[in-house]
Amino acid sequence: MKQTLLIKHAVSGRLFYDSRKSEIRYAVGEADGGWMFRIETERDQTVEELLKRKDELNVFIFREYDDQPTLKTWYYVGNGPVQYDDKQSLLTIYAGSRIEYYPHEYSE
Template sequence: MKQTFQVKHAVGGRMIIDSNKHDVSYTLVPQGQGWKFTVSVPWGPMIEELLAHKEELNVFVFQEFDDQPTLKTWYYIKDGTVEFDAAESKLTIIADSRIEYYPHEYSV
């Protein structure tokens, strides 16, 4: 299975982080009523932009399988935390809710 991690600016859909294009690793764990992403990424313009829009972010995880359709999970940040620890080069994102769906079911 291949996974893709993306962070987008919710207003306009501008891509900020795309694991297919940026060298980032991440973990995802349930936390309380939400989900916690911990992303290893160096400080730079990408993180500056992300933090400037931290209240307007959406996170996506695509799971691509060889024998079944791609599953897309859309995580809403809404009131969640978005923080960057420069000493550790770690971005933390807390998502409040999520929706799982199969994109092929919504194509025109």
């Protein structure tokens, strides 16, 4: 199974993170009734741009399998919180809910 993390601006589609294009040290797990993303990164331009748009994020996990269809999970960040910790060089994104979907189940 191949797992991809994708974070984009929900309105303009601007890409912040795509683990297919560059290595991202991250973890995601359940927390406080939702899900917490922890991304290890230096405070750079991407972090600054993301924080400016922290109320409008689309966060995805794609799971691609050899023997079954790709499962996409979209996380509703809403008002987050979305924060950056300079001491730990850690970006945290909290999502209160999520929707899992199989793209192939929708007609084209």
